[in-house]
Amino acid sequence: MIQQQIKVAVDAVVFGYKDKQLNVLLIKRKVAPFKNSWALPGGLVLEHESLEEAVVRELHEETNVKVNYLEQLYSFGKPDRDPRNRVVSITYFALVKPENYEIKADTDAEDVAWFTIDRLPELAFDHLHILEIAKKRLKNKLTYEPIGFDLLADKFLFSDLEKLYTTILEKSIDRRNFRKKILSFNILKELEEKVSEGRGRPANLFQFKKKEYFKLKEEGFLFDIK
Amino acid sequence: MIQQQIKVAVDAVVFGYKDKQLNVLLIKRKVAPFKNSWALPGGLVLEHESLEEAVVRELHEETNVKVNYLEQLYSFGKPDRDPRNRVVSITYFALVKPENYEIKADTDAEDVAWFTIDRLPELAFDHLHILEIAKKRLKNKLTYEPIGFDLLADKFLFSDLEKLYTTILEKSIDRRNFRKKILSFNILKELEEKVSEGRGRPANLFQFKKKEYFKLKEEGFLFDIK
DNA sequence: ACAAAAGTGTTCGGGTTACACCCATGG
């Protein structure tokens, strides 16, 4: 049999929530093909590393972010998806808290930037397609896992959480029912601190009780937001 | 940069429902490593073919089955998962109607057989792990997509469907509520034919209205069985 | 005092759950 020539890459769709908008992290490619196009961060997997290690490494090298949540998304392998070589890409879905990291282009990338999800540049390869799939995953997963908290700051307002849901799910939510539901799960800690957002009544800060959530999950609890 | 040496394979977890039991299709390996061990059907992806094409080809070559339902499951890439080469495997989840096909070992396989899910032989590589993940996917998906019908004969009894659900989900179901629920979806056609299973009152045959289901799905209908 | 955002309860209806008896056939 002929020696197989397929290359293995990883790419990541990294979501961040900034200025009450959903954002994606993109890099500007330094090399052909698609030189100077914007693309998902990623690159070839090295001999000795696992797929997850490759993603984490590439994200660090290219963008300097550390992800808060990471899971495999899907693998793409159409023979012609890369015009030069046959490349199979295992893609990942990541969430970060943008305020925690200073993004900066490093080795392989000409530039790095956050783009709001509805003002995207043209993307290299099939990366737009991958992004669409990631958006679906995000929307879906938001309803049955508490991953919204991986996009918000450590301490957040209830209105932030609500805004995040309405923004990502693209539908309005009844404030009372939403609050009632979330609080009934007992996975939030209400802090004493209050924050005044300009005008209006100051709001309470909350924290996600991650450990308690995982314990509840073990016991069969299901997070579920319609 | 050193030329990347990672190989790309596909493997499939093929489920069939035989004798009121969930079965998996396995092959006996002809070549090292794990020569003569049982394993998931699969193999290296060829230069010119997509991942799906590779799975379909391998299944045909190794087992002679044609799948009824196929979706990507997960990709595995730990550096040491194959003792000889670095192999990344993109795995697939497939459903077949066992009565439709004559399985037979062909080119690459020493033997092929159905194994009931709770009497498995030792499996090669990390294939047991993959199988566990596929089982979870099956259990889960059964509740929100009508994939049970891809495991049953074209015409089936309601009791077959119910048995399939109780078997795979490993819990009992109230017959009346189950029937009411499924029938309310309007995705089954009740045939005139009746079948007598030995003793007892003869039962009605049903067919899954696939087209109607997909039309309903387009319109926002959600299949959902608790 | 007014504008802006936060916080809070109740009612209604639909869907899920629980539950038991009669029917049609074969032996």
Add this chain to the structure above:
DNA sequence: CCATGGGTGTAACCCGAACACTTTTGT
């Protein structure tokens, strides 16, 4: 006529959906 599996309806309960006014602050 008995054993076996098939087929059917109703009542209770719970959860999700709808809905509007008061509170606290800044200007």
